[in-house]
Amino acid sequence: MVELDYDIVIVGGGGAGLYAALWAAENTILKVAVMTKVYPTRSHTGAAEGGINAVLTHSVGDSPEAHAYDTVKGSDFLADQDAVDIMCKMGAAVIYDIAHRGVPFSRRPDGRIAQRPFGGASFPRTCYAADKTGFYILQTLYEQCLKNNVTFLNEWFLLSIIHNGERVEGLTAWDIRNGGVHLIRTKAVILATGGHARVYWNRTSNALGNTGDGTAAALRAGLSLKDMEFIQFHPTGLAKTGILVTEGARGEGGYLRNKDGERFMKRYAPEKMELAPRDIVARAIQTEIDEGRGCGPNGDYICLDLTHLGEEKINERLPQTREHAILYEGVDPVKEPIPIAPTAHYSMGGIDTDRLGRTPIKGLYAAGECACISVHGANRLGGNSLLDVLVYGRLTALEAVKYADEAPETNPSMAKAKDDEKRILELMEADGKEKLADLRRELGNVMMKHFGVFREEKSMKEGLEKLMEIKERARHVKVYDTSKKFNTDLITALEFLNLVDLAPAIAVPAIERKESRGAHARKDYPKRDDKNFLKHSVVKLKEDGNYELSWKPVTITKFPPEERKY
Amino acid sequence: METAVLQVFRYDPEKDQTPYYKEYEVPVEGTLLNALLYIKDNLDPTLAFRAFCRSEVCGSCSMRVNGKTKLACKTPMKELVETWKGKPLRIDPLNHLKVIKDLVVDIDKPIEKMKTLIPWLVPDPRVVPTDPMHESIIYPEEMEAYKDQIHCMLCFSCYSACEAVEDNDRYRGPFAFSKAYRFQVDRRDIETAKEKRIRYAISGGLWSCVQCQKCLYVCPKGVKPAEDIQNLRGQAVKKGFTDKPGAKKLKHFVDWIYATGQINRLYLPEEVYGNREAREKLTKAYTEMGVEVWEVPKPTKGLMKFRDIYLEILSKEDKALDLDFSHVRKIDRMVSEIFKADICTIIDRAHEEGRSSRGLISKLKGLLGGK
Amino acid sequence: MVKVGFYQGCCFQGQDAHMFETMKEMFEKIDVEVVLLEETTCCGGNTIDEENRKLSYAINARNIALAEREGLDMLVSCNTCYMVIAKAKRALDTNKKLRDEINALLKEEGLEYRGTSRIYHLLDFFRDVVGYDRIRKAVKRPLKGWKVAAYYGCHVLYPKEIAVDNSDNPSSLQEILKALGAEVIDEYEGKDACCGYHSFFTDKSMTLKKLNRILGGVKKVGADIVATPCPLCFKSFDIYQTNMENSPKVPSSFLPEIMAYAFGIDKEKAGLAHHLIKVEKE
Structure with a gap:
């Protein structure tokens, strides 16, 4: 077991992770590393086509307030308005920044960045680079990270987050290429691991690896997940x-x-x-x-x-x-x-953070789709995900730099790493009663059938039972490949186990949110119910394996809830 | 359901002494990636390969089928079966890269190679404002220059298929040159970086490319590395890196084709490598076989007008001075000695008669300092 | 009798001028009249593109326009010329602005690129216009007992847009050689490698390594000769092979040469007698 030592570790090499890395690299002499289970340019940010919303200096008639209003309205008033305010105000700054770094935004004849109309937006404010906006952003950020000599741990798989209840101390991870669990000591961690719509395994637009690894690790580490019931279907x-x-x-x-x-x-x-x-x-x-x-x-x-x-x-x-x-x-x-x-497309919910991407654990941040800040509330507007990714990649980087600069050295125990090693060994020694591919297909079917586009109490309760049963059966899934090097059988199993942990975290609040709001459409409660449910759901995983649900208030500043009409 | 047999390269360095092929029967449906996922889900979970987006944007799943590099998620099984007409489909990892396991290869080396060519924007502060709230103006037509290159997704298909990588380990790889060229034609990139890229490209094997065009063929995204390499070579010569054989070859082509409408293969060894002997040897060999050896190509009808067009294009592209007129005159003299027809006289006569088109003569005189 | 305009490029002039006579005579045997497109120039050899791509397009717009003036399709026998001209044609056919700009220049010479002539390479011309049957029937001296290694070269297969056969698994060359009565060998090491012709004057070491691979592979499978539809690959095999330190001395043939020979034209006239590495096989 190798122990690695960094000041800031960014988990995930997509848009949020790379932009965080870049801003960290340019603003500190601390040791920063990006850990990703793939190579950065494989990340799913690259699949974003449409564009990125921002009010630019030449967006005549538009304003960050209007953008914020559209976002809040689109969110069915569940977004936290202080966070939305930050995101919308930073729009122009991040667009110009990445444009200056080489993102080939489509241009107007006068040479300024072109913008087009998008669903739910009151002005044409979606900047785009042909129909491959996310792809170009991802490639450009990667180029810039290479330029800044960012350290990459490519093909490393996050296993656990280590903290002492107050501050983060490190991570454990599996080195996919060489095999082996490693302890990584670090003062700060930015989780930027993307979404978990792969929980709908058989019907999703997501990449094979969008399995919510960071979200699941956070859940297992005792952190709260917020608004998990909201999944956008394209x-x-x-x-x-x-x-x-x-x-x-x-x-x-x-x-x-x-x-x-x-x-x-x-x-x-x-x-x-x-x-x-x-x-x-x-x-x-x-x-x-x-x-x-x-x-x-x-x-x-x-x-x-x-x-x-x-x-x-x-x-x-x-x-x-x-x-x-x-x-x-x-x-x-x-x-x-x-x-x-x-098709399941985007997870609005995720790791519960404040308006700056901070979790209650010091030094632990989340950005991008794995986080729930919340800027998307119950429904994300097209063009807002890339913006979220960049704004919060950058903000969490600056927060992490500020924190890690002054934080004391950490001293994580080896216990977690030993545990993880044991867990992996057990996977290979399982009885193999359950076949990974079959059980995964079943998980996908249950999610789509009981927690799909439409939801209903009885069906969801049935579904939750099935999910808990699948979770139990998942213990009998066997990893047949016993070699250490590039064991993709092991990785797919670990990914599946993450999905299995996350699925009930979607189901539990979905059952309890007895209203229809944004992407959460209930046949038995077809109306929005602001009186009882204008609040975030918060799920925690208890020691006994149960999912504990609580609620927390939505931050409302400028825009009081109103009916969402278009 | 129609099925096909895949013979898949298997190698686990921890267990296997040598690689071997394992056969799997898969449905002929969807793409090669579907077939591999089918194997992993239903037949053999130990098979290792990379895949992520499933829809040709991430570049993970490139590999070889019967030696030909393919992106698995972009290759329909049906097409493979039709192309190979019932022959078994042998699935190999990418070429030129170290195998980590089964179809998974080590891609760090080409990434490191790419890094040596400065594949990122080095902003020129005169063009890119340092104030983060100021926009740098880019006109849509400027972006035409790099509209293909920006599609590279680092799948390393071209690296696998590359003939230059095959025989020159220093060679940076087709994609790396395309990535570099993308910034060479970006107005925002600073001149000093452009100069460096050329220098590094040359030491990275710019002149080793054999122009086989395989990179164009295998690129799943329509990038044309071999053409970008040509563009970079042109830039290298323009920037004064003229000592390499390839630069001299280019000069030979530019001058001889202008002068005679043809290249002169007999003189190439001499003009590129200073090897006079080669011409004499070849001449002797041919003469002995009874083949008549022509010292220069015969000027064809329409040559003068051809020259007009040639010069017109070069002038328009601000490259007229790339022609070495003293070299051209030397060629003209050789031609007139052999064919007893003086090209210069012909041009002058044409001028006197007012038949010269588009002011060729005045252009020539202007360039040569005459009236 | 089919009539087609023949683009000579650099390979059918100078000391190679006799090759056109061979070509013409060979084509007569299969009822094709090849008309030399006299005023054409070098295609730029895929090297002028390094200087300026538009220049390459202009030169070849002119070349094609000369065929169009005669109302003929254009037959190109060299892989590289074929690729360069076909690429130019694609650019001209899909980019009106480019076409107009170049036509404005061609006008001076009374020429116009219209896009009416089809560009053939030998391989697709034999397959689609002549037909393998007619080739088979023209054979007077079947290449019985000739083990011929088939070598395509790159520029007829790549890039895909201009390929004349299935780029991954081509068959036209084998079919032609079979029609001549030869025993075709199409599996050998180096069959897909580049001949290295174009790197001889940019990085000579590459050429020699390529030749080593291909000709070594040909020798290993016991072929008598390697045949290629590309005169440049042929030159690489025949001329540059003599630059190799341990030359395997593998004889080679430009496809029309052994076709001519099989059609009954004598070895001298077929060009087979003029190789630096002698073709001993009778």
């Missing part, structure tokens, strides 16, 4: 894989049709039709499927019809959509409609 995921079909497909004039060929959106949003907000379209599609009007032999998808757009337009405007439909669905959108269904 209306158009490819039927077989959940891979995203961009909103642009509808923007360019695509129709949604049920098995009768009907453009059913006229019954849900007669004016906006296919261009209604994401959650409304997702719910409409799910309703059609649930009520037996889905397409295909099992009636489990809806058709996204682009055929009337013609080959030329499809090739010109939606080349990626066509390529993906052919590759991943076996359907050419020029000739036939694309089978789609809602």
Whole structure:
């Protein structure tokens, strides 16, 4: 077992992690390292297409306040308005900063950064770099980290967070490439491990590795998770894989049709039709499927019809959509409609932090999708995730630098590392009664069936029971690969166990939140209930394995709750 | 359901003395990545490979099928079966990289190599404001210059397929040159960094590229490294790095094609390597075989107008002075001696008759200091 | 009789001028009339691109325009010329601004690039226009007992946009060689390696390593000769091989040469007698 020594360890090499690393590297002489289970440029920030919201100096008529209002309204008033205020005010600063570092933002003819309209925004304030905004940001941040000689621990898997109840002391991690548990001593930790929508294993737009590793480690370390019941479903995921079909497909004039060929959106949003907000379209599609009007032999998808757009337009405007439909669905959108269904897309909930990304444990921060600051509340606006990632990557970096500069040396015990080693050994020695792939598929099915687009008390309670059962059965999952080096069998098992820990943390508050708000749509409580539920849910994992739910107030400053109408 | 057999490269350094291939029967459905995930989920969880996004943005899952580099998530199984017409599909890890286990390779080396070419923006403070609340103005047309290069996702497919990497360990790799070139044509990047990149590119094997175009073929994102390498070579020569053979070769091409419409393979060894003997040897060998050896290409009809077009383009691109006119005159003399037709006279006569197009003569005279 | 414009490039002029006669005679045997496109110039050899890509496009717009003026498709026998010209054609066909700019210059010479001529390489011309059957029928001297290693070279297979065959698993060369009656060898070490021709004057060591790999591979499988549809690969094999320290002395042939030989044209006239590394096989 090697012991490593740093001042600040950033876990995760996506947008938040790399931007944190960059700001830390440029603002301190402390030892900073980025630990990632992949290589940084693989991170899922790279899949963000649409753009990043910010009010720029040339955004005439727009203001950070307007951006904040849209964000709060989009969040169904569950976002903390002090945090939203910070994020929206920093928009221009982070955009110009990354532009100066080389992000190839699309430009207006006058050379200024171009902005386009986006769902739920009252002004065109989404900056974009073609349709690969996240990709370019990720690549540019990586380049800049190389320039600043940032230390990378590539292909290291986070196991546990070590703290003494007051301050963070270190981490344990598995070195994927060489094998082995290691103790990492550090004064500060920034968790930037991304989302956990992979808990919906069979229907998600997320990468294979978006398994909430940091969130699960935080939960196991006794930290609180906030607003976990809120999962954003994107209306158009490819039927077989959940891979995203961009909103642009509808923007360019695509129709949604049920098995009768009907453009059913006229019954849900007669004016906006296919261009209604994401959650409304997702719910409409799910309703059609649930009520037996889905397409295909099992009636489990809806058709996204682009055929009337013609080959030329499809090739010109939606080349990626066509390529993906052919590759991943076996359907050419020029000739036939694309089978789609809602797909789990984004986790609004996550590690409970304050408005600066701080957790109650000193030196422990969270940023990006793994964190719940909360700037997205019950529903995230398109274009706000990349902004969140950058603003909080940077803020937590500055907080961590400030803290680590003065914090005393830490002295974490080896106990946790020994425990983790034992845990991994046990995985290899398990009886193997349960097959990882099968159980994981089951987890995904339970989540989609009982905690999907629509939720309902009885079904959720059943679902929670099943989740606890899966959690129990997961103890019998065996890792067949017993070698140390690059044991992907082990990694997928550890990822699965993280998902298994997180799933009930979604289920418990989902059952107790007896209202419909943002992405949490309950059939038995179809209305928002500000009187009883204008509050954050907070979940903790008890020693006995139970999930303890409590509530905490929402910070409301400028914008009093009102009905969310578009 | 239609199935295919994958013969997958297996090697666990902890257990295996040597690599071996293991066969798996997989459905011919979806992509090669689907097939590998199928193996992992249903047949053999010990198989190690990298995969992440599933949708060709992260660059994790590049590997080889029957020796050809592919991104697994972008390669339909059906296409593989059709291409290889029932032959077994042999799945290997990327070439030129050390195998860590099974299909997983060590990619640190190419990343380190890339780093030597300064693959990041070094902002010129005269263009990029230091005030963080000020925007640097970039016109959309400027971005055309690097619109392809920015798509590189570091999948190392080109590194695996590269013929130069194969035989020159110093060679930085196609992608690395594309990453470097992206900043060479960014107005925001400072001149001193551009100069350095060229110097480092040359020591990193810029002239070792064989121009096989395999990098263009295997790139899943439409980056064209071999063309960027050409661009960098041009920049190198322009910046005065003219001592390398490749720079002299380029000069040969630029001058001879202008002068005669053709290159002169007989003179290449002499002009590039100072090797006069090669020409004499070859001439002798051909003569002995009864083949007539031409010292210079025969000037074709339309050559003067061809020169016009040539010079016009170079002038437009601000490169007319790249032509070495004294060299061209030397070639002209050789041509006139052999063909008994004086090119200079022809040009002058054309000028007198007012047939010269687009002011070629005045341009020439201007360049040469005449009236 | 099919008529096609023949682009000579640098490989059919100077000391190689006799090659065009061979080519012409060979094509007559399969009812193809090749018309030399006389006023064409060097394609730039994929090297002018280093100086300026637009110059390369302009030169080749002019070359193609000369074929178009004759109302003929263009047959290119060199892999590199083919790639450079086909790339230029793609650029001109997809970029109107570029086409207009270059046409404005060509106008002086009374030329215009219109995009009407198709560009063929030998391989797709034999496959799609001539047909393997006609080749088979023209054979007077089947290459019985000839073990011929098939070597494609790079620029007919890569990049994909201009490839004349399946880039991963091509078959046209084998089919042609089979039609000549030869025993085709298409599995040997180095079959996919670059011939190194283009690096001979930029980094000579690369060329020699490539030749070592390919020709060593050819020798190892016991082939009598390596045949390639590219005159540059052929030059690399025949001429640069003599620069190798331990030359394996593998004889090589430019595809039209052994085709001519198989069609009954004598060795001298077929060009096979003019190689630096002698073709002993009869």
